[in-house]
Amino acid sequence: LVINSVDDSRKPLFARNETIDGFENFIFNWFSWPNFLNTGITPRLGTYAPVRSPFGVPVPVPGTNFTIELWPLCHSSCYPSTAFLVNYEEHYFLFLGDTGPDSVERSHALANLWTRVAPLIREKKLIAIFMECSYDSSRIDSLLFGHLSPPRFFDELQVLANKVGTSTLSELDVVVLHIKPRSDLVDISKLIATQLNSLNTLDVNLIFPVQGRAFTLPGGKTCL
Secondary structure (H helix, E strand, O other): OOHHHHOOOOEEEEEOHHHHHHHHHHHEOOOOEOOOEOOOOOOOOOOEEEEEOOEOOOEEOOOOOEEEEEEEEEEOOOEEEEEEEEEEOOEEEEEEOOOOOHHHHOOOHHHHHHHHHHHHHHOOOEEEEEEEOOOOOOOOHHHOOOOOOHHHHHHHHHHHHHHHOHHHHOOOEEEEEOOOOOOOOOOHHHHHHHHHHHOOOOOOEEEOOOOOOOEEEHHHEEEO
16 A cells, blocks of 8 residues: 555545554654645645544445445454455455454454354355465464464354354355465465365365466456
8 A cells, every 4th residue: 555655546545543543643644654645644645535434334435336344353462453344236245354263362353243244144145255364273372463373264264154054154255365474495375275175174165366366256256
C-alpha cells in the first residue's frame, strides 16, 4: 500500500480503528511518508479515504455492489488483527489476517467468526476461506506468536465443521496464506502443504497459491 501510494488511484481504505490510527500517526505523517490519506496531518493528498468500520456490520464499498464486514481476530496475546467477510450479490469469501488459535490466545474470536459464516456455508454462499498457516507442525504452541500450524489450522476448521457438519464443509475451497520462510534449506511451502494434506480428514479443497500464478474459485472467479 505504501509503495504503491505514489501512483495509486483514489479508493476507500476499510480498517479497524487501531489500523487507521497507525496509518495516521506512524506512516502517512510527512515524516515516514507523505500523507496520502484524506484524514490526519495536513497537507492531505487524499488518495485513500479511511473508513472506520464497525465490527459485524456490512459496509458498502462506494461505486460497487460489494460490502465488507470486519471481524476481530487475536494475533499474539490478542494483538489486534482482522478478518474481512466480502459479499458480492450474495457470493461471499472470507479473508483472515494474522491469527492464533483460540485455545492458545484464550480467545473466542475465531469461534465467533465461525458462528457468523456457518449459515453462509450451509446455504452454499461462501465461496472460499483465505486462512494463514505460518509454521510447520514441529512448531510448539508457545512459539506460534499468534499464528497457526497445520494441527492448529485443522483444529480451528474442525470447530467450524462442528457447526455446519463435516459433509457440508467438504470440498470448500480453503486458500493457504502467509507461510513464513525458514533460514535453512527446507522447502517450507512444500513441507506445510504435505502436512496439511495429511491432516485433511475434513476433505476441504486446499489451495496453495504461487506468486504470479492465477487460480480459479467456484463460479469461474479467477484470483491472482
